[in-house]
Amino acid sequence: MAGQQVLMAAWRRAKRSKALPGIWRDVGWVHTLCIFLQKIGCLEVAAWRWTTRLGGIIDLDPSSEDFDQTSGAVGHNTREAWRQTLFERWLARTDARTDSRQCQASAYNEQRCTLTRKLVPNDTLRFAVVTGASVIPQKFEVTLSRKNRRNGREPNTILCPWCKEVRGADWEHMVWKCEASGKPPELAAPADLLQRRLGWASTARTRAYNFAVLDWMAEVRQRILEERYEHMSSAPKAKRTSRTAAAAKAASYCLSNNRSNRQTTMGAAAATTAATATATVTAAATRQPQKRKAASQSSGRGASASGDQEAVMSSSKKSKLLPLAKKRKNAKFSMAVRL
Numbered sequence: 001m002a003g004q005q006v007l008m009a010a011w012r013r014a015k016r017s018k019a020l021p022g023i024w025r026d027v028g029w030v031h032t033l034c035i036f037l038q039k040i041g042c043l044e045v046a047a048w049r050w051t052t053r054l055g056g057i058i059d060l061d062p063s064s065e066d067f068d069q070t071s072g073a074v075g076h077n078t079r080e081a082w083r084q085t086l087f088e089r090w091l092a093r094t095d096a097r098t099d100s101r102q103c104q105a106s107a108y109n110e111q112r113c114t115l116t117r118k119l120v121p122n123d124t125l126r127f128a129v130v131t132g133a134s135v136i137p138q139k140f141e142v143t144l145s146r147k148n149r150r151n152g153r154e155p156n157t158i159l160c161p162w163c164k165e166v167r168g169a170d171w172e173h174m175v176w177k178c179e180a181s182g183k184p185p186e187l188a189a190p191a192d193l194l195q196r197r198l199g200w201a202s203t204a205r206t207r208a209y210n211f212a213v214l215d216w217m218a219e220v221r222q223r224i225l226e227e228r229y230e231h232m233s234s235a236p237k238a239k240r241t242s243r244t245a246a247a248a249k250a251a252s253y254c255l256s257n258n259r260s261n262r263q264t265t266m267g268a269a270a271a272t273t274a275a276t277a278t279a280t281v282t283a284a285a286t287r288q289p290q291k292r293k294a295a296s297q298s299s300g301r302g303a304s305a306s307g308d309q310e311a312v313m314s315s316s317k318k319s320k321l322l323p324l325a326k327k328r329k330n331a332k333f334s335m336a337v338r339l
Contacts, residue, residue: 003035003039006029010022014048015069040084041081048060054110058077106194112200112202115207126214126218129214130199130200141168160174163181166178171197184216187216
């Protein structure tokens with residue numbers, strides 16, 4: 001809980017600094033702390049000071065005489081206020097819970113809650129009993145009847161698995177009234193409603209009696225579960241009516257249709273993949289001759305360019321050599337005339 005964490009953080013800060021944990025104002029984490037304590041029934045009597053409905057004090061002012069130097073008192077008072085609030089919310093429920101209606105005359109008792117917690121540890125069956133998670137043929141009959149009506153069958157009739165006389169036996173019958181349940185004869189039914197229904201320890205009884213009551217109730221719950229599982233495993237399978245057969249046929253058709261659709265989809269995907277691969281190969285094959293042609297053209301252009309360059313160079317050489325030849329010819333002719 002965020003409020004519990006804020007409370008303990010504020011207490012640790014006040015203890016370390018020996019001063020107020022902060023500025024008293026109705027915003028931020030101070031507001032969160034006040035709302036949390038208000039929800040669990042604490043009354044604000046002053047700044048940084050609250051009282052619980054059980055008489056506990058939560059004081060975060062180090063200068064106060066009630067400021068506790070250990071976190072035990074603050075944490076304990078907060079937890080007890082929280083438990084009392086949850087207990088009262090359970091009694092105030094207006095839904096179909098039978099246990100809360102039967103225990104309207106009960107009040108929260110810190111000592112009783114502590115004794116009950118000591119009887120429960122590491123036992124799931126006892127914990128289920130004290131928290132109201134009981135299982136009875138009455139509720140099982142209602143569940144099966146609804147299921148049978150949906151399937152077009154007659155509602156089930158479930159008798160008490162032990163006496164075979166009471167139809168839709170409730171928790172009271174299974175634990176305390178059934179003569180064939182095997183209840184120890186020395187174990188008298190509790191007069192306290194909270195202990196009779198949920199197995200909570202009574203402060204007016206001995207620990208041995210409280211333990212025997214809760215242990216017997218846990219055994220009854222376990223046996224009911226075993227009977228239920230045996231009934232479910234041995235129950236005959238339902239015959240298919242026209243409606244259920246039509247539903248099964250429609251389900252099988254949908255299944256085959258979905259399968260064919262999946263196969264068609266997979267085939268289309270494979271065809272698409274193959275077409276894509278073919279197009280890729282064709283494009284690659286088309287690009288290769290084009291590359292070769294371009295390469296040959298570029299090489300041809302390179303050769304023609306080199307040929308042109310050589311022709312230009314040879315013509316320039318010829319143009320340089322012609323005047324020299326003419327000069328030599330003229331010189332020879334002049335020498336011949338002189339002679």
